[in-house]
Amino acid sequence: NAGVTQTPKFRVLKTGQSMTLLCAQDMNHEYMYWYRQDPGMGLRLIHYSVGEGTTAKGEVPDGYNVSRLKKQNFLLGLESAAPSQTSVYFCASSYTGTAEAFFGQGTRLTVV
Amino acid sequence: GESVGLHLPTLSVQEGDNSIINCAYSNSASDYFIWYKQESGKGPQFIIDIRSNMDKRQGQRVTVLLNKTVKHLSLQIAATQPGDSAVYFCAEASLGGTSYGKLTFGQGTILTVHP
Numbered sequence: 001n002a003g004v005t006q007t008p009k010f011r012v013l014k015t016g017q018s019m020t021l022l023c024a025q026d027m028n029h030e031y032m033y034w035y036r037q038d039p040g041m042g043l044r045l046i047h048y049s050v051g052e053g054t055t056a057k058g059e060v061p062d063g064y065n066v067s068r069l070k071k072q073n074f075l076l077g078l079e080s081a082a083p084s085q086t087s088v089y090f091c092a093s094s095y096t097g098t099a100e101a102f103f104g105q106g107t108r109l110t111v112v
Numbered sequence: 113g114e115s116v117g118l119h120l121p122t123l124s125v126q127e128g129d130n131s132i133i134n135c136a137y138s139n140s141a142s143d144y145f146i147w148y149k150q151e152s153g154k155g156p157q158f159i160i161d162i163r164s165n166m167d168k169r170q171g172q173r174v175t176v177l178l179n180k181t182v183k184h185l186s187l188q189i190a191a192t193q194p195g196d197s198a199v200y201f202c203a204e205a206s207l208g209g210t211s212y213g214k215l216t217f218g219q220g221t222i223l224t225v226h227p
Contacts, residue, residue, distance in 0.1 A: 004155075042201055042218050048214060058214065092155075097207075097212050097214075100161065101158065102158075
């Protein structure tokens with residue numbers, strides 16, 4: 001049982017480059033989330049999805065876009081990366097909005 | 113805006129002691145609360161949750177207490193072990209309304225257990 005899988009695990013981008021982070025879950029969960037975690041801070045919600053084809057903004061959505069074309073996948077896109085987007089990104093999924101969320105191992109992104 | 117915060121950023125205890133980690137929340141619409149543990153280099157892991165119609169819930173060596181009057185949440189760990197050393201986060205969500213499904217985390221408390 002793979003749970004929540006994030007790819008890639010590490011990435012270095014140059015300012016202005018674009019990239020997509022992929023999150024895949026095999027638990028048939030409806031809800032999926034993207035968070036970023038900066039040193040000394042908690043997880044801040046970027047975007048989330050309450051079901052296939054739906055997305056919603058979290059606390060810090062600017063500079064990011066997401067898509068949930070398939071139930072099992074939640075993609076996070078950076079159109080034009082900035083150094084302020086250097087962070088560790090976590091994806092999570094849950095069966096409902098008030099159930100245990102399962103997290104991936106994180107993607108460490110550095111923008112230079 | 114609404115936020116979830118923690119009183120103590122760090123907590124050091126001796127092995128075998130009981131630990132108490134606190135969390136204050138400000139969103140009165142939140143009615144579901146969760147504690148997560150995050151070990152270095154890993155994603156957060158669920159510990160225990162509680163709904164707003166309860167004031168106490170117990171798990172294996174852990175107890176969560178909810179005081180809605182003062183918007184305070186705490187996690188008690190009994191007989192703390194070195195393996196409990198991690199960062200602990202509280203999180204909140206709403207059972208309804210426009211924020212349904214929005215899981216918001218607090219800053220985190222670093223728990224260090226000394227042998």
